[in-house]
Amino acid sequence: MDLSGAAALRSVLRIRPFRRLWLVLSVASFGDWIGTLATALFASQQVTGSVAQGSAFSSTIAIRLLPALLLGPIAGVFADRFDRRYTMVICDILRFFVYGSIPVVALISDSGGLVVTWAVIATFIGETITLMWIPAKEAAVPNLIPAARLEVSNQLTLITTYGITPILAALALAALDGVVRGPIGGLPDWAEPVQIALWINAFSRAATAAVVFFGIKEISAGHRERQERAAETSMFRQFVEGWKYIGGTPFVRGLVLGIFGAFAGAGIVIGTARFFTASLGAGDAAFFLLFATLFIGLAAGIGLGPMVVKELSRRRWFGMSIVLASGAVGFLSVAFHLSMALFGALFVGAGAGMAFLAGVTLLGGQVNDEVRGRVFSVVQIGARLVLLLAISLAGLLVGLGSSRTISAGSVSVDISSTRILLLVAGVIGVWTGISAFRQMDDKHGVPVLADLWSSIRGRPLSAAEEFTRQGIFVVFEGGEGAGKSTQVNRLSEALAKAGHDVVVTREPGATDVGSRIRSLVLSNGDGTDAPSPRAEALLYAADRAHHVATVVRPALGRGAVVVSDRYVDSSLAYQGAGRTLPVQEISWLSSWATGGLKPDLVVLLDVDPAVGLGRVDTRGLGPDRLESESRSFHERVRYAFLDLASADPKRYLVLDAARPADEIADVVATRINGLLSSGDDSHPAPASTAVPPGPDLNAPDLVDTAVVAPHADPAETMVIGIGTPGKPDETLVMGFGAAGAPDETMVVTPGAGPDETMIVRPASAAPGPDETVVMRPAAGSPLPDETMVILAGTTPDETMIVPLGSPAAADNDADPAPAAASPRAAASPRAGEDADPAPAAASLAVADEGDEGDAAGDDEPPRVGDRP
Numbered sequence: 089m090d091l092s093g094a095a096a097l098r099s100v101l102r103i104r105p106f107r108r109l110w111l112v113l114s115v116a117s118f119g120d121w122i123g124t125l126a127t128a129l130f131a132s133q134q135v136t137g138s139v140a141q142g143s144a145f146s147s148t149i150a151i152r153l154l155p156a157l158l159l160g161p162i163a164g165v166f167a168d169r170f171d172r173r174y175t176m177v178i179c180d181i182l183r184f185f186v187y188g189s190i191p192v193v194a195l196i197s198d199s200g201g202l203v204v205t206w207a208v209i210a211t212f213i214g215e216t217i218t219l220m221w222i223p224a225k226e227a228a229v230p231n232l233i234p235a236a237r238l239e240v241s242n243q244l245t246l247i248t249t250y251g252i253t254p255i256l257a258a259l260a261l262a263a264l265d266g267v268v269r270g271p272i273g274g275l276p277d278w279a280e281p282v283q284i285a286l287w288i289n290a291f292s293r294a295a296t297a298a299v300v301f302f303g304i305k306e307i308s309a310g311h312r313e314r315q316e317r318a319a320e321t322s323m324f325r326q327f328v329e330g331w332k333y334i335g336g337t338p339f340v341r342g343l344v345l346g347i348f349g350a351f352a353g354a355g356i357v358i359g360t361a362r363f364f365t366a367s368l369g370a371g372d373a374a375f376f377l378l379f380a381t382l383f384i385g386l387a388a389g390i391g392l393g394p395m396v397v398k399e400l401s402r403r404r405w406f407g408m409s410i411v412l413a414s415g416a417v418g419f420l421s422v423a424f425h426l427s428m429a430l431f432g433a434l435f436v437g438a439g440a441g442m443a444f445l446a447g448v449t450l451l452g453g454q455v456n457d458e459v460r461g462r463v464f465s466v467v468q469i470g471a472r473l474v475l476l477l478a479i480s481l482a483g484l485l486v487g488l489g490s491s492r493t494i495s496a497g498s499v500s501v502d503i504s505s506t507r508i509l510l511l512v513a514g515v516i517g518v519w520t521g522i523s524a525f526r527q528m529d530d531k532h533g534v535p536v537l538a539d540l541w542s543s544i545r546g547r548p549l550s551a552a553e554e555f556t557r558q559g560i561f562v563v564f565e566g567g568e569g570a571g572k573s574t575q576v577n578r579l580s581e582a583l584a585k586a587g588h589d590v591v592v593t594r595e596p597g598a599t600d601v602g603s604r605i606r607s608l609v610l611s612n613g614d615g616t617d618a619p620s621p622r623a624e625a626l627l628y629a630a631d632r633a634h635h636v637a638t639v640v641r642p643a644l645g646r647g648a649v650v651v652s653d654r655y656v657d658s659s660l661a662y663q664g665a666g667r668t669l670p671v672q673e674i675s676w677l678s679s680w681a682t683g684g685l686k687p688d689l690v691v692l693l694d695v696d697p698a699v700g701l702g703r704v705d706t707r708g709l710g711p712d713r714l715e716s717e718s719r720s721f722h723e724r725v726r727y728a729f730l731d732l733a734s735a736d737p738k739r740y741l742v743l744d745a746a747r748p749a750d751e752i753a754d755v756v757a758t759r760i761n762g763l764l765s766s767g768d769d770s771h772p773a774p775a776s777t778a779v780p781p782g783p784d785l786n787a788p789d790l791v792d793t794a795v796v797a798p799h800a801d802p803a804e805t806m807v808i809g810i811g812t813p814g815k816p817d818e819t820l821v822m823g824f825g826a827a828g829a830p831d832e833t834m835v836v837t838p839g840a841g842p843d844e845t846m847i848v849r850p851a852s853a854a855p856g857p858d859e860t861v862v863m864r865p866a867a868g869s870p871l872p873d874e875t876m877v878i879l880a881g882t883t884p885d886e887t888m889i890v891p892l893g894s895p896a897a898a899d900n901d902a903d904p905a906p907a908a909a910s911p912r913a914a915a916s917p918r919a920g921e922d923a924d925p926a927p928a929a930a931s932l933a934v935a936d937e938g939d940e941g942d943a944a945g946d947d948e949p950p951r952v953g954d955r956p
């Protein structure tokens with residue numbers, strides 16, 4: 089997690105569609121819990137005799153799990169095939185009628201048997217519908233929020249659903265009983281507390297249907313594309329493909345296996361809990377204490393886990409959490425005192441909570457939108473079934489088994505079937521965790537415990553090499569024809585003239601090995617033997633590993649200034665964003681190849697691909713394999729470079745490559761001179777140690793980079809990198825919020841209009857009129873000096889007036905924009921995301937009222953800097 093605690097929570101709640109969905113989930117979850125309790129109580133109230141009451145109670149609870157067996161398998165296909173918003177709305181309307189029918193039947197019928205039977209049937213139907221609703225909702229969430237915030241949003245949702253709302257529901261039911269029935273006494277049937285709870289359950293569904301339909305239109309995002317793809321495939325085929333995907337993708341297979349293992353372990357603990365506490369010689373109170381401890385552990389795992397493990401790979405964290413939970417189950421099998429049992433239960437809960445959070449986040453962040461519904465439905469439905477089976481089998485086995493006391497001298501140990509079962513469950517769980525870990529590990533070769541320990545201390549292990557460097561490492565990056573070679577030559581000549589030891593180099597192709605790799609990756613061939621994307625990534629990494637080991641490190645070691653044409657960022661941009669390979673994996677690969685060597689400065693020459701490719705064209709050599717890629721490929725590459733720059737502005741100098749070469753060379757020389765004369769030998773940390781750009785006002789390059797921290801809160805920090813000092817019409821790159829949230833980057837370029845006009849658009853989005861906002865000072869208007877007018881489009885009612893620097897504007901993180909008529913979602917970093925409270929330029933992000941804008945994320949290229 090890039091942001092800490094409350095700040096991270098605030099930042100995720102600022103995303104309006106997510107905030108609304110979270111409210112919907114809270115209401116729905118409250119309704120569900122109160123409905124579950126009330127239905128069970130209600131059914132048992134309809135019959136007499138403790139046996140009949142007990143079976144009425146438990147059958148309505150058990151019936152909630154059964155529909156998974158029947159309709160479960162096709163639920164995910166619905167979520168991937170149909171509009172997820174409509175799926176959710178229709179499901180909720182149906183559930184309103186179904187749940188509402190339970191109290192209605194009770195009002196019109198005198199037969200307790202009929203009422204109970206209907207309660208059971210209605211619960212069954214309601215749960216069946218829920219199976220369609222859940223995958224649609226789960227699959228929609230990752231499209232509403234940036235990947236970097238997925239974990240926080242999952243924390244919030246899980247704690248709300250499994251922590252806050254069940255407690256609130258139980259309290260509300262008790263309060264209804266005490267407050268409503270107590271003082272009033274004899275109530276009409278329809279006003280009985282249990283009946284009211286059932287009405288609440290039904291109406292909570294009607295309310296959520298309305299909010300989803302009218303308030304979260306973003307959930308429909310990507311539906312058209314999914315529908316087009318689905319039109320070519322039958323439902324059955326989609327169903328089979330879903331299973332093939334799960335079985336054939338090691339990462340997903342490992343994840344599913346691990347989640348099922350965790351649920352099986354939890355089921356065994358639940359199924360044996362009573363016998364276990366009895367074997368400790370403790371009574372009912374100990375049983376409840378054990379359960380409470382397990383839930384406290386669960387909440388702690390979900391709430392505090394990410395803060396403890398920090399930057400540890402989530403794939404590793406997932407496997408480790410399962411091993412922790414299972415190890416604790418094994419520990420329970422040998423616990424001979426209640427205090428030991430409580431200790432074990434705490435870790436069972438914490439491990440399970442962390443595994444659940446990591447698993448859900450990985451599923452949301454790394455499974456394609458196309459199949460996400462099916463994967464979520466298999467996980468959720470499978471988990472329910474495994475849990476049910478484990479509880480009942482464990483109960484059965486423990487009931488069948490007996491207990492033996494083994495004595496050795498004065499010590500006698502009670503070996504019961506419960507303990508043997510717990511031990512077996514623990515061992516199987518540890519094996520499952522290790523298998524999942526192996527299938528999913530993304531840091532092969534890095535020792536697990538050392539990595540965990542370093543992460544806890546804030547320094548996750550990368551494959552960094554020890555290295556004493558004296559020199560300075562400067563890299564030029566940018567798209568095709570940006571002018572990198574030109575500037576590399578200018579700079580090296582200037583440095584050589586000034587008497588520096590300069591090594592000019594490039595990637596790929598600076599060495600013999602590298603030049604062979606270069607021809608492999610760039611030659612056009614006959615088009616059939618082009619390396620696959622992963623092979624291409626590995627070839628560039630191989631070139632880099634050899635280049636760094638034989639050219640760059642030796643030169644830096646002797647104190648030279650190394651100037652390289654391209655380096656790691658090219659891989660992140662071309663193979664990551666361009667080829668859409670997971671950026672984190674490319675980053676890891678490069679980090680491994682370079683031993684964590686980072687440049688001191690990256691000069692990013694930002695150019696419109698049309699201009700750059702046009703320049704390349706004038707060489708008359710014909711395009712190479714990468715230059716021949718599509719326009720959108722090069723657009724993705726361009727914005728990936730800008731994202732990287734905004735995530736670490738101190739290390740970047742972003743320049744508009746459209747400016748004359750001389751002018752660019754002057755700015756670069758000034759910056760390099762500053763670097764050489766600063767005597768700053770504190771070189772950057774290894775690749776994996778992400779240092780978020782905090783408000784470091786002593787930064788030597790403050791001329792180029794402004795850090796605006798409106799409040800003391802780092803989440804609300806805005807970083808502005810200015811292309812050329814003193815040239816206000818240069819391109820600005822604004823990174824909003826935390827370093828790890830590059831999705832929120834905006835690019836500001838001079839407009840075509842009057843001098844003081846700027847065009848602002850989100851860095852991730854393809855340029856289009858909808859996504860463009862024009863800003864100009866309110867010169868000539870009757871408004872005060874510090875007012876700026878933001879026009880979205882051309883219609884007057886889309887004009888928003890933002891008073892600059894005023895706290896009123898800065899503090900606006902709620903829906904309504906100040907004095908706004910109806911500005912469109914255009915300037916928002918993601919459609920529907922609320923403004924971060926910041927003065928001045930931060931007000932750019934305030935333009936956020938549009939409900940019609942496309943939900944973000946669906947078609948976006950992978951974002952550099954996102955955690956998988």
Ligand SMILES: Nc1ncnc2c1ncn2[C@@H]1O[C@H](COP(=O)(O)OP(=O)(O)OP(=O)(O)O)[C@@H](O)[C@H]1O
Pocket residue numbers: 566567568569570571572573574575703704745746747748749750752
């Ligand atoms: N600032 C500039 N303005 C206009 N043209 C430029 C500028 N800088 C370089 N050029 C021209 O653009 C072409 C490409 O420049 P150069 O080879 O330096 O770019 P590059 O980024 O190294 O290209 P490549 O993508 O092939 O690595 C050359 O013809 C060069 O003269």
Ligand SMILES: Cc1cn([C@H]2C[C@H](O)[C@@H](COP(=O)(O)O)O2)c(=O)[nH]c1=O
Pocket residue numbers: 568594595596610628653654655656658659660662663714715
């Ligand atoms: C280092 C690196 C490069 N590329 C691509 C980018 C360009 O298309 C070529 C290199 O050509 P240039 O004339 O030197 O600019 O290779 C890449 O895709 N990944 C990389 O890591």
